[in-house]
Amino acid sequence: MKSIVDFRVKEVSPCGDRAVLLRLSAPGAMPECVPGQFVQVRVDGSRDTFLRRPISIHWADTAAGELWLLVQLVGEGTRRLGQLRAGDSLNLVMPLGNGFSGLDALRAAAAAAGVSEPKPLLVGGGVGVAPLYYYGAWLKARGVEPTFLLGARSKGLLLQLEAFEAVGRVFVTTEDGSLGERGFVTQHSVLQRERFTGIHVCGPAPMMKAVASYAGAEGIACEVSLENMMACGLGACLCCVEKTVRGNVCVCKEGPVFNINELTWN
Amino acid sequence: MADLTTSIGALGLRNPVMTASGTFGYGIEYQDFIRLEDLGGIIVKGTTLRPREGNDYPRMAETPSGMLNCVGLQNKGVDYFCSEIYPKIRDIGTHMIVNVSGSSPEDYAECAARIDALERIPAIELNISCPNVRDGGMAFGVTCEGAASVVRAVRKAYRKTLIVKLSPNVTDIVAIARAVEDEGADAVSLINTLMGTAIDIERRCRKLSIGTGGLSGPCVKPVALRMVWQVAHAVGIPVVGLGGISSATDAIEFLMAGASAVEIGTANFLDPAVSVKVVRGIDAWLDAHGCASVRDIIGVAE
Incomplete structure (x- = not known):
């Protein structure tokens, strides 16, 4: 089931030249998730970071309530995420989309x-x-x-x-x-x-x-x-569509993982 | 606990908070986050007579305190809606209202007639204001005669509550509102998105696939509120207010401007539970200010 969860930032560590690893912990029960799913992160809702940022789950341990996000610092939103400190709160909608093959x-x-x-x-x-x-x-x-x-x-x-x-x-x-x-x-x-x-x-x-x-x-x-730009992450706004053999489908809801035979790349 | 009930013509609402078309799917997408029956109504994704693939990607650009979209009415058509979607949403415990769009008055009327036959859909919202399709939508909503021609055709085919969604991309929205009132609309909702664009300065091109899109979010709220106030003071039918509402304070402003109900749109993307928070916030405000009913504050702002 999808939930809105306020995680606590445990640690922010630099990763390579321009990325950070965010280690988050859930305050209570954490929703079940599988590899390939993503979360929608509320940055701060300010003027320039109005929408949530979709970020894939780097690692998760549901029982321990721990979630890792790997964030490349590319724009204003991710830059602000890189400035988070231990103890800060981070609001996530999760889990979203479908995972890799079982x-x-x-x-x-x-x-x-x-x-x-x-x-x-x-x-x-x-x-x-x-x-x-x-x-x-x-x-x-x-x-x-x-x-x-x-x-x-x-x-x-x-x-x-x-x-x-x-x-x-x-x-x-x-x-x-x-x-x-x-x-x-x-x-x-x-x-x-x-x-x-x-x-x-x-x-x-x-x-x-x-x-x-x-x-x-x-x-x-x-x-x-796929990581098409999206707004809602829930299959409601229809902004993140990808052309498939079934027509336009939402990457957030039908993906983000697609078998290449479904896509019209070739 | 104040009395939150309100009405749009003959349609009674549990509370004045609905969700806006194109931002809430068919409601089902949000049921993990809220109890849908806590809403006054849900206006589902725009539906057309025939299936539409919508515009190419990219369809969205983030803007200061808002976003542009050019989805272009992607939907599987009214027959698919009636046979596949309606059975899944008919028993949701709030008013399920269908947003109807088209390319000609005949299309609109035929689509509306199909939905008229659905027992559990008590109203439609007629979209004569979509800025993202060339062959219809806003083309009708920007002239009094265009708007009137669609409403005239639909009114003959549709017996239940008919809400007409107005475009802000006009010189005089009051004149359009009066024109649709004259043709028998039961209510108007406003505003649809404001036409805009955004440019990628590195690639030196416009960000959206069709160049332009509809602007929504908190950045449009003052414009929407002004138009709601103007229209509410000019027509006799109820007004549904929308445009940038993301809090109870925003919603109360629209109610005081003269809206009998409000719709929450883009804010659903930021907080999937915002709609019920607005319901609770209106209730708390009314209690704190000794108001017995939400109807006591509708149109009070002079």
Whole structure:
């Protein structure tokens, strides 16, 4: 069930060159959520940060009432979020949208690929890595080993590498070659060496389109998490639509995770 | 606990707070947050005779204390509404009012006639003021004859409470209000969004897919309030006030300006529970000021 919850900020820590990790704790019971879902954060409702900001869940422990958000400082709203301090209150509407594929879908994709165990590849670009940490940890806790392929323009924009390494194998690309292989995620050599049963992507649109194109050509099941601009986050305002084979649908309600076969990218 | 009941013509409301079309889905989207039956009414998403895909993305731009949208009446058409949505909302315990839009007087009338047949829909809000579609909507709402022609056609086809939603994008909104009153509208609601635009200075282009959109949010409130006051003092039919309402204080201002009821729109995006907070806030204000009924404050502002 969706709720409006006032979280308390436990810690704000810098992350890479221009992002922060917000660790939040729920005052009471925290709503159940799954990897791939997002929250709508009330910044302060002031003149320039009027609407809520949709931010994907970086990690959550419902029982412990703990929620992490990874926030890239790109505009006035996220800049204000970066200025939060321990003890501050943060108003969230959550959980919103639908998550990444569950175990049944992963096993079905593995079976379709002719192997017994799922071997998912989680591909992230920039701050788009945020929901993949939650998803990877969730998979690992259920006996599925995730592999991460993370890309950014340069080393300083690669976020949470150590956290990802604690959860699964991590492969890295940077456009300037400052860490990992030089180039885009779609050029990483691991894609030549290994065969994955499913690809789960979150990042900038050009990157997601390139990965979706690769997955389509290779016949690998692929889902992407979109971040269209939205106002309500509830499927009411119809602002965040994406064209699909079913017509325009709300990313906030029907997504944010979509199987690439539903989209009209190709 | 003051008496919060009010009415729009023959339609009695539990309280004066409704939610505005296009900001509240079909109500269902908000039922995790509030008890829908605590509202005076819910005005559901704009419905047209035939399905509409709406405009391309991007459809939204944040602006100072507000937002622009150019959704463009995306909906699955009145037949889908009647067969698929109506059964899911018919038993919600408040007035479910359908916002109706169209491209010709005949379209509007046909759509209204289909909804007239739905037992649990007691009223429609006729949208002659959508700024985001080329082939209708606001085209009718910006002239007295255009507005009158739609209301005339719909009035013949629709027997229940007919509310006409007016555009602020006109020189004289009072003249339009009088024109629709003359054609038999039971009430007017105002204002729809104000036409505006926003520019991305890095990309040097307009932010919205069709260039322009409708402005809503607290930034439009003074304009809306002025128009409500003017219209309420010029027509004999009830006025429903909307435009930037996000608190009980805002709502009371509209009631004092002459609105018999109000609608809450964009504020639902910021706080999905704001509508019932406004109901409680009006009640508390009336109690604190010794008012027995909300009707005691309607139109008191001179």
